[in-house]
Amino acid sequence: MAVNSVRQFVPPTGPTVAVYRLADGYFATDDRCTHGEAELSEGDIEGDEIVCPFHLGKFAIRTGEPTAAPCFAALRCHRVTLAEDGNLYLDWPE
Amino acid sequence: MSNHSTEAFEALKQRLPDWANRRPIAERYPDMDYGPLPVTPYICEEFFEQERAKIFKKMWLYVGRVERLPKAGDYFTQVIEAVRVNKNSTSPSFIICRDNNGEIRAFYNTCQHRGTTVCWNNHETWDTANRKYFTCRFHGWVYNTDGSLRSVPDEKLFFNLDKTTRGLKPVHCAVWKDFIFINVDPSPRQTLLEQIKPHAEQLKDFPFERIRRRGIWTATVNVNWKAAIDAFQEGYHVGTVHAATLPEAFCGSLNPYCRPTSARIFPQGNRSVTFMVSPDFTPPAVENWVRRRGASWYAAASGDSGSEFPGVNPDNDPFYAFDVHGVFPNLLVDPFIGGFYGHEFWPISVNKTRWIGSINFLAPQKPSDLIANEHGKTLLRDAFREDTVTLEATQVGLESGAIETAVLCDMEIAPRHLYNSVVALVNG
Ligand code: FES
Numbered sequence: 441m442a443v444n445s446v447r448q449f450v451p452p453t454g455p456t457v458a459v460y461r462l463a464d465g466y467f468a469t470d471d472r473c474t475h476g477e478a479e480l481s482e483g484d485i486e487g488d489e490i491v492c493p494f495h496l497g498k499f500a501i502r503t504g505e506p507t508a509a510p511c512f513a514a515l516r517c518h519r520v521t522l523a524e525d526g527n528l529y530l531d532w533p534e
Numbered sequence: 535m536s537n538h539s540t541e542a543f544e545a546l547k548q549r550l551p552d553w554a555n556r557r558p559i560a561e562r563y564p565d566m567d568y569g570p571l572p573v574t575p576y577i578c579e580e581f582f583e584q585e586r587a588k589i590f591k592k593m594w595l596y597v598g599r600v601e602r603l604p605k606a607g608d609y610f611t612q613v614i615e616a617v618r619v620n621k622n623s624t625s626p627s628f629i630i631c632r633d634n635n636g637e638i639r640a641f642y643n644t645c646q647h648r649g650t651t652v653c654w655n656n657h658e659t660w661d662t663a664n665r666k667y668f669t670c671r672f673h674g675w676v677y678n679t680d681g682s683l684r685s686v687p688d689e690k691l692f693f694n695l696d697k698t699t700r701g702l703k704p705v706h707c708a709v710w711k712d713f714i715f716i717n718v719d720p721s722p723r724q725t726l727l728e729q730i731k732p733h734a735e736q737l738k739d740f741p742f743e744r745i746r747r748r749g750i751w752t753a754t755v756n757v758n759w760k761a762a763i764d765a766f767q768e769g770y771h772v773g774t775v776h777a778a779t780l781p782e783a784f785c786g787s788l789n790p791y792c793r794p795t796s797a798r799i800f801p802q803g804n805r806s807v808t809f810m811v812s813p814d815f816t817p818p819a820v821e822n823w824v825r826r827r828g829a830s831w832y833a834a835a836s837g838d839s840g841s842e843f844p845g846v847n848p849d850n851d852p853f854y855a856f857d858v859h860g861v862f863p864n865l866l867v868d869p870f871i872g873g874f875y876g877h878e879f880w881p882i883s884v885n886k887t888r889w890i891g892s893i894n895f896l897a898p899q900k901p902s903d904l905i906a907n908e909h910g911k912t913l914l915r916d917a918f919r920e921d922t923v924t925l926e927a928t929q930v931g932l933e934s935g936a937i938e939t940a941v942l943c944d945m946e947i948a949p950r951h952l953y954n955s956v957v958a959l960v961n962g
């Protein structure tokens with residue numbers, strides 16, 4: 441993944457995840473925007489925020505906190521780690 | 535071509551029409567009525583309403599070139615006054631876009647929730663914008679680039695909302711050689727190709743797809759749309775109106791009045807007229823410099839050098855310069871060896887028209903082509919300005935009550951044919 445990019449990850453169970461790469465590491469949140477039906481993995485990264493492709497609401501990628509209307513509820517965050525084998529691993533509750 | 539005594543020159547000269555003794559266009563089309571034209575169609579509001587109903591709301595209208603929409607999600611908007619619902623309605627806006635599957639589409643720019651305009655771009659900037667989704671700013675309804683309704687905020691509160699019936703309203707859209715046309719008639723009488731057939735046949739191999747826009751200009755002018763077109767489709771005015779830019783290029787000892795060397799009349803208002811370069815013309819130094827390095831703004835004055843640009847000069851006229859294709863109702867496409875000029879004329883009211891002129895050259899192959907293109911663009915810009923200068927003065931006179939008919943000569947065949955074609959459709 442390139443720095444400042446986002447992509448969708450489909451886990452074996454549960455909702456899809458948006459995985460981000462910023463300059464200082466990898467992050468992950470729920471893919472579905474909390475305002476509507478958009479997939480944030482289709483959005484654009486601005487600084488350390490993700491901009492929703494539907495109504496241009498924003499979330500802080502590191503914390504999942506909403507930072508611009510019309511998004512008011514936070515995203516669930518997930519932990520990702522870059523292993524020595526070069527693969528990214530996602531902590532998944534199930 | 536400054537040496538007028540060569541055999542080649544004499545041979546070309548022999549092929550010119552016999553203007554001294556004949557009116558060659560009337561001889562070719564003897565059935566046309568060559569009488570005076572009453573001015574009513576240029577000034578009458580009721581006539582204009584008929585034109586809107588019977589022509590602009592029924593026919594394919596050119597809105598832009600595919601080069602404006604290179605990527606998925608690229609779009610532009612266009613307001614088309616001539617297709618407004620009633621005389622006093624606000625004019626509708628359209629979205630013309632390339633959807634995510636690469637298809638060119640057109641929609642009314644109208645949200646199907648409560649009607650708000652979806653994209654608010656200024657349509658006169660010729661900017662291409664890009665969106666992943668078309669989202670209405672009012673309540674945030676989200677449309678896919680194919681127009682289907684993707685998402686409705688708080689959808690559960692609606693009553694039996696069937697999203698499949700609430701997509702952006704499409705309009706018919708068709709592309710010919712990178713020219714995009716739309717048709718607001720829910721069931722068009724003809725296909726685009728049927729409507730533009732004579733031009734499509736004549737220019738089927740012209741390399742439009744490799745030609746790129748180099749300059750574009752617009753002006754909203756107080757003039758009837760037909761009178762505006764007419765100023766761009768006859769040569770009678772060249773020696774007078776273009777005195778400051780290019781009269782010597784077209785007017786000289788062989789053709790002082792810039793008569794067309796040939797003209798063709800086609801069904802349904804379509805026509806084409808061919809103009810010649812004056813062999814007396816000695817291009818200025820800068821022009822010569824440009825000609826040695828790239829395409830200039832008209833062909834060199836050699837008779838038959840159109841092989842790279844098939845379809846120009848349909849009658850193989852001597853001293854060929856360019857053709858004016860009148861694509862009915864409101865488009866002129868003027869191909870020449872090296873590119874084409876385009877003119878759109880958008881009626882706003884009976885005496886107000888938006889003109890859009892462009893110059894387009896074969897995509898540059900080398901840096902010097904860019905310089906040559908720039909030279910042509912600048913000269914043409916000034917000539918276009920001259921062409922627009924008489925328009926308002928014409929309309930003032932037409933509305934003055936002091937002129938009942940216009941009289942047109944043999945070389946003003948294109949204005950006459952446009953007039954006749956419009957009158958036939960309105961009265962038909
Ligand atoms: S769906 Fe994300 S901001 Fe509306």
Ligand code: FES
Pocket residue numbers: 645646647648649650670671672673674675
């Ligand atoms: S009018 Fe467009 S969302 Fe309400």
Ligand SMILES: [Fe+2]
Pocket residue numbers: 765766771772775776917921
């Ligand atoms: Fe002119």
